[in-house]
Amino acid sequence: MSNKVIYAIYNDDDILMDAVKKTRAAHHHIEEVFSPFPVHGLDKAMGLAPTRLAICAFIYGLIGLSFGTWMMNYIMIQDWPQDIGGKPSFSYIDNMPAFVPIMFEETVFFAAHLMVITFYMRSKLWPFKVSENPDVRTTDDHFLMEVAVNDNEDELISFFESTGAVEVKVIVKN
């Protein structure tokens, strides 16, 4: 079974944006766009759903805050409520200001690190991962749009040539 895709290569982000809009308008399904740098507004033009990473981070922050609170309460108040320099350890709220720096740092630590790990997992990034770069130039100065072909190869090629592509290739993917 062979799947053909078109690689339309551009050398300018403005032309790329226009091409993406035209492709969407013509109802060709964009598989992927490769770019050497973030192109502002590309996700909107492609119609990608907004990221929910920030929501994850907020929840991770709450977990961190709970963890910091639980840890300090268990250690300092429940387990061994020692008198250290006259600080009141009768209840958590009594000595709460002293724990705020820890609670704050735990919140930031959890929110930041877990969010980054979530990002790596969701975008499938890890050391020794084999790169999925279709054309080496896309990391330097070229943009590449990948579009699936369904029996309309010639029509697609002429369509992409009309959008200002510097190169249009048909690739057979396994």
Place this chain on the structure above:
Amino acid sequence: MYTFSSKLKTFSFVLMAVGLLGIGYGFLTAPKDIQEVEKILAAESHGAHGEAKHEANTSAETSHEVAASHSEATVEKKKEASPEAVAADDTTKVTESTVAEPVHVEKVTSKESNEVSEAAEHKEHAEHVLHQLQNKPWASLYVACIFFMLLSMGVLAFYAIQQVAQAGWSPVLFRVMQGITAYLPVGSVIFFIILVVCGLNIFHSNSLFIWLDPEVVAHDKIIANKSGYLNFPFWIIRAAIFLIGWNLYRYYSAKNCLAQDQASDDLNYKKNFKMSAGFLVFFIVTESIMSWDWIMSIDPHWSSTLFGWYVFASFFVSGITMITMVSLYLKSRGYLEYVNTSHIHDLAKFMFGISVFWTYLWFSQFMLIWYANIPEEITYFVTRIQLYNLPFFGAVVMNFLFPILILINTDFKRITWILVMAGTVILLGHYIDFFNMVMPGTVGDRWFIGISEIASVLFFLGLFIYVVFSALTKAPLLPKRNPFIEESKHFHY
């Protein structure tokens, strides 16, 4: 051009009228002499005593016995208050050592001679309460006055920062900011008059700043040692220099901005840029000193090094919130063509960020003092936590917890009603913040958010609305030849 809607104008007049009536009521009902205070104290301790007795003899005792003990209590009161009451008063006085009234000093000296009679102590207490109650209408006027004046200062500082930072998003809002800062000259004149009235003790009626009383200074070594800095002429001259400096910047900056509209080059813009940079340097120095002079010196036995920043954060975030609220109002009336949700979103981010910054300073100041617990510093917070528990911690909820939970969401930062709600809470919260800074040192445990406090806020709010919206009618709401105006018109985030 903006036209002042007649409804809003009437509304501002109503606010001012109601405010004035309430302020007048506050002054008229403040006790004039010690006899009135005695009556108030008697009524208070009577009620409290009666209730306590009632609780003590629940069901076992007959109504006759209750009546008997009741009359006993009144007799006690005639003998100048019960010992428990005096003891309780004593503890509040100790916790309020920052509120060093002349009475308090006398008390300390008399204690040394070990001849404290109950009657003398009661008299001292009554005098102390008299001062607090007489301060109350003054202090509420002072809080509202300084709050609105500094709020417009916060806007001015924000405006200067936008100029110097060459911000590309904000020029469409410059006229709104200039409109809000138009309150500054009016507010500073009223504020300066209040300072002079306090300083010269015109009307002999208030002791907001106890170091202004030569009697106090004579008996208080700590204040006497500070008199090189805390003395009336130096203090009032400083105040005049600060207020004049700020108003000059405001005046010339707005003037140059208007001149830039008609000009054929960018000379006025460059002038404004340099002037704003100079102003910001002047501002940060004077702001710091201002906070010592006008707020920290209310508690002259206490000092804190980050107090200036803390006060700054409080009025800066109030100012930004006010820019947002006024912009939203004008936008909803169709006057700000080029202001879109991205501008509002940016303002909301500033509201959010500076709210967190305020909290950071609030907590840093509180935690350092709480942690070290040095008696001479901690009294400041002991008074606030014991006597002002709800306003003290309520301010943190309103100024931190509420905004951080509401404004953290990107979509919410574009929704008008959410911003108006968050802005209202932030503004009220920072009023309470100023209330917490001023009241404990002036009225102590006699605080209440009643007629004089609310009326003062209403009066200054009415004045603020009137002055700001009148000023907005005087200039077009869109600067014409600002070098960044095109970028600002098309700003989107």
